[in-house]
Amino acid sequence: MVNLIRPTLVLLALLTFVTGIAYPLLVTAIGQTAMADQANGSLVMRDGKPIGSRLLGQTFTSPKYFWGRPSATSPMPNNAASSSGANLGPTNPALKDAVAGRIEVLQKADPSNQQAVPIDLVTTSASGLDPDISEAAARYQNNRIAAARSLTAAQVAAVIDANREGALFGFLGEPRVNVLRANLALDALAAPATP
Amino acid sequence: MTGQAFLLLAAFLVLLFVLSWPLGRLLARISDQARPVWSAVERPFYRLAGVDGASGMTWSTYALALLLFNSAGALVVYLLQRVQHLLPLNPQAFPAVSPDSAFNTAVSFVANTNWQGYAGESTMSYLVQMLGLTVQNFLSAATGCAVAFALIRAFAARSSKSIGNFWVDVTRVTLYVLLPLSLIVAVFLISQGVIQNLKPYQEVNTIERVTYDSPKNGVDGQPIKDAKGQPVMESVTRPTQTIAMGPVASQEAIKMLGTNGGGFFNANSAHPYENPTALSNFIQMLSIFLIPAALCFAFGRVVGDMRQGIAVLATMTLIFVALTCVVLWSEQQANPVLATLGTDAAQSATQSGGNMEGKEVRFGISASALFAAITTAASCGAVNAMHDSFLPLGGAATMLLMQLGEVVFGGVGSGLYGMLVFALLAVFVAGLMIGRTPEYLGKKIESYDIKMVSLAILVTPFLVLVGTAVAVMTDAGQAGISNPGAHGFSEVLYALSSAANNNGSAFAGLSANTPFYNILLAIAMWFGRFAIIIPVLAVAGSLAAKKRLEVTPGTMPTHGPLFVVLLIATVLTVGALTYIPALALGPVVEHLQLFAPAASSAGAK
Secondary structure: OHHHHHHHHHHHHHHHHHHHHHHHHHHHHHHHHHOHHHHOOOEEEEOOEEEEEOOOOOOOOOOOOOOOOOOOOOOOOOOOOOOOOOOOOOOOHHHHHHHHHHHHHHHHHOOOOOOOEEHHHOOOOOOOOOOEEEHHHHHHOHHHHHHHHOOOHHHHHHHHHHHEEOOEOOOEOOOEEEHHHHHHHHHHOOHHHOO | OOHHHHHHHHHHHHHHHHHHHHHHHHHHHHHOOOOOOOHHHHHHHHHHHOOOOOOOOOHHHHHHHHHHHHHHHHHHHHHHHHOHHHOOOOOOOOOOOOHHHHHHHHHHHHOOOOOOOOOHHHOOOHHHHHHHHHHHHHHHHHHHHHHHHHHHHHHHOOOOOOOOOHHHHHHHHHHHHHHHHHHHHHHHHHHHOOOEOOOOOEEEEEEEEEEEEEEOEOOOOOEOEOOOOOEOEEEEEEEEEEEOOOEHHHHHHHHHHOOOOOOOOOOHHHOOOOOOOHHHHHHHHHHHHHHHHHHHHHHHHHOOOHHHHHHHHHHHHHHHHHHHHHHHHHHHOOOHHHHOOOEEOOOEOOEOOOOOOOOOOOOHHHHHHHHHHHHHHOOOOOOOOOHHHOOHHHHHHHHHHHHOOOOOOOOOOHHHHHHHHHHHHHHHHHHHHHOOOOEEOOEEOOHHHHHHHHHHHHHHHHHHHHHHHHHHHOHHHHHOOOOOOHHHHHHHHHHHHHHHOOOOOOOOOOOOOOHHHHHHHHHHHHHHHHHHHHHHHHHHHHHHOOOOOOOOOOOOOOOOHHHHHHHHHHHHHHHHHHHHHHHHHHHHHHHHHHHOHHHHHHHHO
């Protein structure tokens, strides 16, 4: 037993140095030199200042923007310092109430819209930071945004088309729209869009 | 199951086999301790450690070395968490982790479970993530692989006292397999958007302000309470978003390759900074199964008959595909409760549809369900969707994959040695049926071996079922349950299944960061790991000492379809007989409530 103590301590120390210091620092060096944008969070800049990350959802509540997935993070939704899902089970009455409440908010903002609501727009994401909505969820909001911005429905649809992403090789990924990018595209549209 | 899901599963399996074949060759090569691999790299480690790499160990010395090495590792992880506030690389100034949580986490990462009672981005400093957690991501996987090496060498050995040298196994697996693969995967993940930096959390000015309710604090800084003792809420408006940072990619790579599964962030692989694209998700899924699959090929090579390795791999693959289809099918269903509210969950060209609660849009149903099956089949436990929100049968399939003993690919090393334990049981059962002394790979399986095999198989069900019973019968255990009814029971059953089988995923609604769960689950994880490793090493010691018999016409072949069926039947029989009563109380009841509410409520009356 005594002759096992030295290898235990020495190998633990050596392998800790290799895997816990040398390896992560080497990866950091590679990331910061070769792919600094991604390694630092894929931040989106406007007027020289970061306004978010294209990989992280942020909260939109104005009718003139695309709304993202509901988020269960606390204390505020889309808290990028405390990711979390809602973890409501499928039979939990709280899930039914929450979804019913979200449908009500959507319909109040767009009373003329009689379509069934795409499921991802009223259910919480796993991370609470989902940056995307399904293409269906974007199309569902088309007319509300057009009305709020005095645009034609076709102009908003064109923004969705331009920001739609599909599946890589036909099977990797789902039809989706990045909410932050689409909203920046809306803001970048011609004059009537800006208040 | 949609066409896309089928394509995804097929592409995954094909790539897995193509990539694991050459890796199996490498693993077989480094498991051979009689030949040096790259002595300029290895030798300095052995010299400093005072190890004679050429000298073998008896099984008991091997087990003792393994226990010492892992216990020392657990102590380091515990201490690092307890003093993190005094150490550098803590830009968010997190305080010391509580003793029970630090204990749970230390055991969890050393036991290759990576159950997480804490939320990474609001608890752990960068130093603890790197020096404590990343290190054990490597070393626990290397430990599992070492045990698998010892066992397969024992099958190949002839009348040998030694099962190999533990120090050589751990050093070689870490340096030649885990490190290079992690480096490649980590750099790839960065290219997809996984972050890798040591910066403090970033504050950005968002486009819209966010308004939310927050407890109001009085002048003394304490929350104000109303007459009923409820905190008074006030509306707060915030123009910024705080974005967590950190050295994520380096930990993410080994988290997958080592079947560890402990996320840098609370949301694990659902977090866009851990798993930003459908492609990063695909690579993460491959990384989970890569080494467990390659070990099957390595096994075939070492015992000198590749068909034996392929039979084991085929067994794993068949069970995996069957249960994966259950998860894929289940999650593509609409939740009937939500369908009545006027939601559209049909799969179409513009949405994945299905049960999207607790899932990410970029993964949709197929990549979430496949990931869930992979992570529970392997003892990985990373999640890219919240299993707690799965429909009942999808959740039951993930639970069952763990409860089968994590032998369907399983953990790095532990999957193979777990499946070989079942193979020994299968030949023993077959031997009883035909009245011959059972043999596997030319080794006679005798009374001592079968006792150890039984011990290794029975430890986990004992921990899971007794642990669940204790938790649901005590106030402290019930206090953690978040969902009402049958689903609440499933949360507890899932937690114990996950811990004792060293998986680490959760029905995460369970509030497990309490002294009760931290200690109960730590016990389940530690014994679920080492109370299996020790009997497995004992079997290795016993097998290594035996002669290798020649194949005769009376030898039962262990490489054909018949044996694969026998092995599947053994695994399923043990798993099903043990867990069906418990599963009936949780997911089965919930399924009936959800899909036949009238019938089940009538039954309740």
